[in-house]
Amino acid sequence: MTLISCKDLGVTLGAPLFTGLNLTIAKNDRLGLVAANGRGKSTLLRCLAGTHEVTTGEVTRARGLRVGHVEQDVPATLLTMTLREAVLDTLSADEQDSEGWRVDIVLDDLEVPEDLRDRPLGALSGGWQRTALLARVWVTEPDALLMDEPTNHLDLGRIGYLQSWLSTVAKGVPVVVASHDRAFLDAVTNRTLFLREARSQVFGLPYGPARAALAEADEAQERRFETDMKQAAQLRRQAAKLRNIGINSGSDLLVVKTKQLKDRADKLEEAARPAHQERSAGAIRLVNGGTPSKALVMLDDVAVTTPDGRLLFRTGRLWINKGDRIVLLGQNGSGKTQLMSLLHHAVGGSVAGVTVAPTVVEGWSDQGLGQLEAFVTPWAAVTERFDVGDQRARALLAGAGIGIDLQSARMAALSGGQKSRLAMLVLRLTAPNLYLLDEPTNHLDIEGQEMLEAELCAREASGLLVSHDRAFVRGVGTRFWQIQGRRLVEVDGPEAFFRDALRG
Known part of the structure; x- marks a missing residue:
């Protein structure tokens, strides 16, 4: 049974985000929504929910359908409420009086600890805030669930719980989930929509197999494009010959025939345009500064502590x-973050028990991209620190997805994905030989994640990385350190940790 149907759907916000989209959502669908940063995923979810006007086409929902939409950001008005109050606020006044008990049932289902329920939402971590947004939607008992980047700010334990919750508690509810977490998409979806400006593609497969099918379809389209371009070129050559003959002979018939051939070539080229050659959200390129040193950092049983001095673990x-x-x-x-910060300070100064090779040039990026806070604008981040010249600075920023209109804008005007790409550009210009990257895939779309993986591997980069992104960890890691109790130990790989963490 079809619950939501999109026919020739299109949205234009300055430029087209997507056009001609045909899509149906049925009862058992678990649809993964994939696109680059800024290419319309959140907008499409709002169209499906009925909170955003479409530019062309129409969205049809089954009569009486209740659509639950879990957005990315917490409304500012909720931050002063307790978690329980924020969920209760979703219900009508009558429901709050007679059915307020439903709130605790939902919070129990989502395994929200009791001691968190009466804390202000603004005082909770990003992960628990996201759980509160899900609870606000789930307490309304929706017939269909739309989720926008639901794994953002979640650790692996909560990601594992969310995967389990979707397959048990929410089993009978169709889901559309926009996410850049490839492993999560593979675990929870059975269909995949690759959202594009034109000719979006839908496959009845989870993300991984769907991505392979998309590559095959794009290759076939590229071959058709090349064939059609050859045919168009041949038509234009024929038209040119007929035009010359027509001019010399004064034949009106040949002039008409020439125009017909040119029109056929125009139509063929327009129809054959390869829609899969999409605009990138910005390139990520890195360098490896190189070093003659074999050992870059040595840890001699360093004590890693909290800011107030409490021991977390020793490194051995x-x-x-x-x-x-x-x-x-x-x-x-x-x-993890404490160790990363300790090494960062050791490179710039002196930390007991940490020996850093004198040739080390550090490439540092923290979770919140705090290294960018010293600069007012993207332009300043590049020109105040590096001697690149105005013309090259503009080209570098544009290549990283920071257009001319944003290069002199305040940092706050950039999206999370744009800030991440800017941070990677700054790393590239630093030319490090030791990367210290704490959650570098935060806010990066799948294209950006794959570019970062490819660059780290191709440059044979050295460093220490922290990430909850399982696909990224599997793609880039050559060695693995695990914090076990109060010790840091080397392990053979990440899979046992992933299994244990996902089980919670």
């Missing part, structure tokens, strides 16, 4: 060697 005796891409594994709160 470990090395980061040239060519190592070490992934640091551990639960939230175990001390």
Whole structure:
């Protein structure tokens, strides 16, 4: 049974986001929605929910259908409410009086700890805020669920729980989920929509197999494009010959025939345009500055502590060697960020027990992209630190997806994806030989994640990385350190940690 149907759907906001989209959502669908940053995923979800006007086409919903839409951001008006109040606020006044008990049932289903329920939402982590947004929607008992980047800010334990919740508690509800988390999409979807400006593609497959099918379809389209372009070129050559003959002979018939051939060539070229050659959200390129040193960092049983001095773990005796891409594994709160920060300070100064090779040039990026905060604009981030010249600075920023209109805008005007790409550009210009990257895929779309993976591997980059993105970890890691209790130990791979973390 079709619950939501889109016919020739299109939305234009300055430029077309998508056009001619035909899509149906049925009862058992778990649809993954994939597109680059800024290419219309959130807008399409709002169109499906009925909160955004379409430019062309129409969206039809089954009579009486209740659509639940979990958006990315927490409304500012909710931040002063407690988590429980924010969920209760979704119900009508009558429902709050007579059925307020439903709130605690939903919070129990989502395994929200009791001690968090009466805290202000603004005082909770991003992960629990996202859980509150889901609870606000779920308490309304929707018939269809739309989820916009639901794994943002979640650790692996909560991602694993969300996967389980979708397959159990929410089993009978169709879901449309926009996400850049490839492993999550593979775990929870059975269909995939690749949203494009034109000729969006839908496959009845989870993300991984659908991506392979998309590549085959694009290759076939490219072959058709090349064939059609050859045919169009041949038509234009024939038209040119007939035109010359027509001019010399004064034949009106040949002039008409010439125009017909040219029109056929025009139509063929227009129809054959390869829609899959999409505009990139911005390139990511890195460099490896190189170093003669084999051992870049040595840790001699360093104590990693909280800011107030409480011991989290000891490192034992470990090395980061040239060519190592070490992934640091551990639960939230175990001390991953503290170790990253400790190494960052050791490169710039002195930390007891940490030896850094004198040839090390650090490439540092923290979770919140705090390295960009010293600069007012993207232009300043490039020109104040690096001697690149105005023309090259503009070209570098444009290549990273920061258009002319944003290059002198305040940092706050940039999206998360644009800030991430700017941070990677700054790393490239730094020419590091040791990368310290804490959650570098935050806010990056799948294209950006894959570019970052490819660059780290192709440049044979060295460094220490933290990430909850399973696909990224599997793609880039050559060694793995895991925080186990109060010790840091080397393990063979990430899969056992992933299994344990996803089980919660």
